[in-house]
Amino acid sequence: MIGIVSKKSFWVKQLKEIGVIILISLPFAFVSCPDCFKNPEHLGWVFFINSIAWVTLWKGNSYVADLIDTRYYWVKYPVKRLMLGILGHVIYTCIAIVCIFYALEYLFDISMGNIKNILTYSVVFTMLISLILYSVSFLRSWRELAVESERMKKEVISSKYESLKNQVNPHFLFNSLNALTNLVYEDQDQAVKFIKKLSDVYRYVLESRDKDLEELEMELKFAESYLFLQKIRYSDSLQVSKQKMEPKGVRIPPLSIQMLLENAIKHNIISEDEPLQIDIYQEGGYLFVVNNLQKKNIIKSESSEMGLANIKARYSFFTEHPVIIDDSDHKFTVGLPLLK
Known part of the structure; x- marks a missing residue:
């Protein structure tokens, strides 16, 4: 009819x-x-x-x-x-x-x-x-x-604020300082390295907040610093595999990888019996971040959905290639288009 x-x-x-x-x-x-x-x-x-x-x-x-x-x-x-x-x-x-x-x-x-x-x-x-x-x-x-x-200016401002808020939230800072407190007594050399990585993370956040795009190579280095801090906290319960990539000459919106890593850590169980496996690799003009699904029994966070929505909105301004999001086969996959 x-x-x-x-x-x-x-x-x-x-x-x-x-x-x-x-x-x-x-x-x-x-x-x-x-x-x-x-x-x-x-x-x-x-x-x-x-x-x-x-x-x-x-x-x-x-x-x-x-x-x-x-x-x-x-x-x-x-x-x-x-x-x-x-x-x-x-x-x-x-x-x-x-x-x-x-x-x-x-x-x-x-x-x-x-x-x-x-x-x-x-x-x-x-x-x-x-x-x-x-x-x-x-x-x-x-x-x-x-x-x-x-509209995109508002999206970028909102996304930058959301990324900055996610990174500099009290929980992250509290957990980092708590891990540092324990580390000072156990391994002073590792504690010094921890402070250096924490400083790198916050410096990068402040330097990239006014940028629309960032070199993939810089994003990967930032992700390494972020993962170092998380590995101190979770040890072998957090397993990250990063395949050999070619980051030269391609860019992505800043803090995109960190947001995906944070979502994976925040919404999944991480323990010795059930370690969280995160794979980062480059394929077909995309950067993929994949983690196994072992969801916590918590209410789904709105910030996670907003973060993914902001990433998709920012990408729509620069390219027609979509952000890939797949939740199947007990894995959560996000593919970010690499911009030349």
Whole structure:
């Protein structure tokens, strides 16, 4: 029933649009053939031919514009979009007018006059109308881009705040200091290294908070410092495997890896009997962070969902490649697109 209603509304909309096109075309019938109105018997054919030509050119050129828009966006490829648009409209207009010209001549024995003059007239009017439509389309695209840019600024600010809050939350600091207290008495050399890594973590957070993207190599070094602190706390109960990667020349949003590591540690059981295994590897233009699922019996954290949503929103600004999230086969997998 819904499909029938939507199909009916579609055709109603199309008929309304055709009616508007015909109304717009009427004044131009006088311009295109002023001598035709000297004979009242020809008025019906004049309006009929004029309406057919306008509807064919308007609807057809709209389809051509939509077809080009699917590959070349105004904001991203303005010059190429303009040149292809002009070429496409000229070619379509010429083909459509020639078809109408000879169809009327052979089917109704009606001569429209000199085909060259008709083609020139049609192309000129098509270009004038296309110029108006292009101006509207470009301004609409520019406005949408401005709105999207403003939205992304808010997303980036929110994401930076969320990442910073996750890293510098009282629980993380308390656990780190508690581990350091025990470590000072057990192994002073390791305690010094622990302080150095803790300092590296907080320094990186402060340095990267104003960046939209960061080198993957720097992100991986930061992740190592973060994991060192967590390994002191969990020992062999936290197992991390990092395969050989090629981080040169690719970037990701800062603190993305850390957020995924923190989520894995926060929401899964970690013990000697049930160690948490985290795998980090690079494959097919993505960086994957995979952990085995052994969820704690706690209410799902909103910050986790917000963090993943922020990462996806930030990526949508830089690339069309999606963030991969898969929760199956007793594993939780997140794939981050690598940006060049």
